[in-house]
Amino acid sequence: MKKVTPVDIIIFIIFLSICIISFTLYTNVSGKPEVHVTIDDKEWVYDLSEDTTASFTGPIGDTTIEISNNRVHVHSSDCKNQICVTSGWIDEPGEWISCLPNDVFILIKGQQQIAQKEETDDISF
Amino acid sequence: MTSHSKVRIDLVALFAACTLFLSTIEYMIPKPVPFMRLGLANLPLILSLGIFKNREYFLLLVLKVLGQGLISGTIFSYIILFSLAGSLSSAILMFLTYKLFKDKVSRVGISLTGALGSTITQLIVSRIILFKEATYVIAPLFLISGLITSIILGLFASEFTTKSIWYAQLKEQAV
Amino acid sequence: MKYSTLRLISGAFIIVGLMLSQSLVLRFCITIFIILLASKSGRKFRILPNIILLVTISLAHTLSPNGLVLFSIGSYSITLGSLEIGANKALLLISFIYASHYMMSARPQIPGKLGAIISLQFYYFDRLTTKWHQIENKKPLIGAIDQLLMNINENEDGQKEMPKQSRYVEKKDVLVHILHISVIFSLVLLFTDQAKSMIPFIALLP
Numbered sequence: 001m002k003k004v005t006p007v008d009i010i011i012f013i014i015f016l017s018i019c020i021i022s023f024t025l026y027t028n029v030s031g032k033p034e035v036h037v038t039i040d041d042k043e044w045v046y047d048l049s050e051d052t053t054a055s056f057t058g059p060i061g062d063t064t065i066e067i068s069n070n071r072v073h074v075h076s077s078d079c080k081n082q083i084c085v086t087s088g089w090i091d092e093p094g095e096w097i098s099c100l101p102n103d104v105f106i107l108i109k110g111q112q113q114i115a116q117k118e119e120t121d122d123i124s125f
Numbered sequence: 126m127t128s129h130s131k132v133r134i135d136l137v138a139l140f141a142a143c144t145l146f147l148s149t150i151e152y153m154i155p156k157p158v159p160f161m162r163l164g165l166a167n168l169p170l171i172l173s174l175g176i177f178k179n180r181e182y183f184l185l186l187v188l189k190v191l192g193q194g195l196i197s198g199t200i201f202s203y204i205i206l207f208s209l210a211g212s213l214s215s216a217i218l219m220f221l222t223y224k225l226f227k228d229k230v231s232r233v234g235i236s237l238t239g240a241l242g243s244t245i246t247q248l249i250v251s252r253i254i255l256f257k258e259a260t261y262v263i264a265p266l267f268l269i270s271g272l273i274t275s276i277i278l279g280l281f282a283s284e285f286t287t288k289s290i291w292y293a294q295l296k297e298q299a300v
Numbered sequence: 301m302k303y304s305t306l307r308l309i310s311g312a313f314i315i316v317g318l319m320l321s322q323s324l325v326l327r328f329c330i331t332i333f334i335i336l337l338a339s340k341s342g343r344k345f346r347i348l349p350n351i352i353l354l355v356t357i358s359l360a361h362t363l364s365p366n367g368l369v370l371f372s373i374g375s376y377s378i379t380l381g382s383l384e385i386g387a388n389k390a391l392l393l394i395s396f397i398y399a400s401h402y403m404m405s406a407r408p409q410i411p412g413k414l415g416a417i418i419s420l421q422f423y424y425f426d427r428l429t430t431k432w433h434q435i436e437n438k439k440p441l442i443g444a445i446d447q448l449l450m451n452i453n454e455n456e457d458g459q460k461e462m463p464k465q466s467r468y469v470e471k472k473d474v475l476v477h478i479l480h481i482s483v484i485f486s487l488v489l490l491f492t493d494q495a496k497s498m499i500p501f502i503a504l505l506p
Contacts, residue, residue, distance in 0.1 A: 007226050008234035015241050015272050022264040034365055045365035045377050052366065109375075138417055139452065142424030146432075187414075188421055195404065195418075255389065259360030284442065291446040 033093050033110030035072050037065065039103055048072065048091075048108060058102035065106060077102060136295070137181050141188035143169040148193050162211075162247070162267070163274050166193070167239050170216055171232055171282045172292065174223045176299040186216045210250050215243035232286060236279030240271040301469045304406035307341075310477040311403030317484035318395055324388055326491040330484060331395040337480060338398040341405035345398075354390040361386030427452050 033048040039058050046052060048070055055064045061078025071091035074084040077099055084099035084106075093110040148166040166189060173182055190212050194205045219239040222230055244267050252260040286292055314334065321327050339345045367381025409415060431448055438444035489495060 004233060005229055005231050007230040008237070011222075011230075011234045011237045011241075012276075015237055015268075018241065018245070019265060019268040019272060022261075022268050025261045025264060043369040043377075044367055045369055045379050047364040047366065050364055050366070054367070134417060135420065138420035139424050139449070141417075141421040142428055145421065145425045146428045149429075184417070188417065191418060192421055192425075255357060255393070256360045259363045262360075262363065285445075288440075288442045289446050291449045 033070075033108055035065070035067060036107045036109050038105045038107075046072075048110070056104055058099070058104050060102045063099055063102050063104045072106065072108065073097070074099065074104075074106070077104075133178075133181060137177070137185050137188070140169045140173055140177075140185050141192060144185070144189040145192040162240075162243065162271060164215075164236075164240055164243065164271070164278060167215065167219075167236070167243075168278060168282060170219060171235050171239065171279070172285065174219065174235065176292075176295045179220075182220060183216075186212065189216075206254070207247050207250055211243035211247045214246040215239040215241075218242035231279070232282035233276060233279030236275045236282060237272070240275030240278075244268055244271040302408075303467050303469055303473060304408040306469050306473060306477055307406040308403055308408055310480055311399055313481045314402070314484050315396070315399050317481070317488050318392070318399060320488050321491070323491050324384055324391070326487060327388060327391045327395070329487055331391045331398075333483060333487070334395045334398045334402065338401040338405070341402055343398065343401040343405065350394050353394060354387060357390035357393070358383050358386035361389070424452065 035046040035048055037044040037046070037054075037056060039056055044054065044056070046054065046067055048067060051068045053064060053066045053075065055062050063077040063079075063084070064075045065072055066075040071089040073089040074087065074097055077084050079099055079101040081101065084097050084104070087097045090097060090108060093108050096105065096107040098105045144166045147168060151163050151165045170182070170185065170189070173185055177185065190205075190209055193208055216239070218241070219235050222235055222238045226234075248260055248264055248267060256263065314337075318330060318334075321330055335345055361382045362378050365377055365379045365382055366385060367379045369377045369379055370383075371378055409419075428448075431451070435441070435444035435448050
């Protein structure tokens with residue numbers, strides 16, 4: 001048995017390329033969309049890709065948001081006009097829902113995908 | 126039990142004891158990151174290829190996993206899930222690589238496949254139960270340390286196969 | 301019944317209690333108790349590795365934000381909820397490790413052919429650990445390892461019995477193990493909603 005064979009080299013190259021691919025995965029983590037909720041100067045953050053529900057207490061009462069299937073909406077709110085609930089689901093970075101009476105502001109932050117970014121740029125300019 | 130099969134089982138038990146011994150050493154060596162793997166316990170598996178029959182090889186694998194669980198006392202906890210998944214996939218990959226390429230692959234190549242299999246499997250398991258997204262952050266570190274340690278290990282293994290008299294005797298018995 | 305079997309059963313109940321616990325404080329209490337049990341049955345407890353485990357797993361979970369922002373480093377924010385989720389998982393892991401130490405501390409024996417091979421494995425393991433010093437700092441290393449492995453085969457004079465035979469259960473042992481289990485389950489009960497409504501202090505805990 002020789003010390004190093006061509007097969008060894010091939011296996012080594014496969015291993016090395018997987019190492020390199022893993023570095024690109026690493027940089028993807030930071031660009032994930034997040035749901036930011038602000039009341040007064042307090043801020044809450046949730047991962048858009050993790051299904052969850054959360055309640056917040058504002059001046060009027062409770063506002064409950066629900067995150068599911070990479071989108072978020074206001075599930076229920078103690079405010080009178082219910083505009084925030086009827087706004088429905090949002091899923092793109094930059095989109096927001098606000099409940100003015102209860103002072104709750106919900107915003108999706110994150111890197112937009114390049115294709116979509118160009119699309120919105122075309123519309124706005 | 127014939128005397129020949131008793132000798133073989135004795136040999137498997139000796140190899141299994143070596144995996145146990147090496148994993149104890151690995152456990153005692155301080156590591157900068159918990160769960161970082163040197164893969165010392167893989168050495169007996171790498172060496173056993175070529176002198177063990179297929180079923181002896183897989184018996185050694187079972188003994189390796191069970192023994193590690195017994196000695197660290199983690200047999201009923203989900204730590205064993207990590208070592209089980211890692212050991213299984215690396216052992217099967219090493220076995221297939223050896224059967225496929227025989228003498229065209231050296232111990233270094235086998236060691237590399239083993240490390241690759243076990244690292245990726247453990248990353249998947251930790252993605253599911255323990256670290257979530259953070260797995261992507263530790264992945265490069267895990268993979269690169271696996272690459273380096275498995276090359277060193279493989280070089281030692283091929284050195285051992287050529288220089289060891291004990292190993293040469295075993296190989297003669299196998300043929 | 302053998303003592304090791306009683307240990308196994310008692311450990312199984314403790315793990316069930318562990319699974320039932322959800323709140324962070326409860327899990328912390330149970331973890332402490334299980335560590336006490338394990339160290340009483342001879343397991344050394346080292347605090348540093350466990351703290352490293354706790355901190356790394358908690359920090360790992362902050363990558364997936366959840367809840368109130370405690371502070372931010374650039375666009376990366378450390379959130380309270382994600383730290384709680386991480387700490388909860390880490391505590392579960394730690395208590396699992398010590399619970400299985402506790403279960404295995406009486407060395408339950410595996411029956412059958414596989415059990416026989418395993419005792420042989422541990423016999424050789426014992427030989428390796430006692431003879432290990434022979435090859436330390438020896439050169440050439442491979443020659444020394446050869447010497448060690450060949451000697452192991454030559455000296456082998458039939459399989460020795462496992463040194464630690466498990467004794468049979470006494471009345472006292474049963475009582476002690478029932479005490480172990482009941483402590484865990486009273487902790488779990490203490491943190492149920494009913495208990496919270498009766499004892500206001502517990503309701504204040506997260």
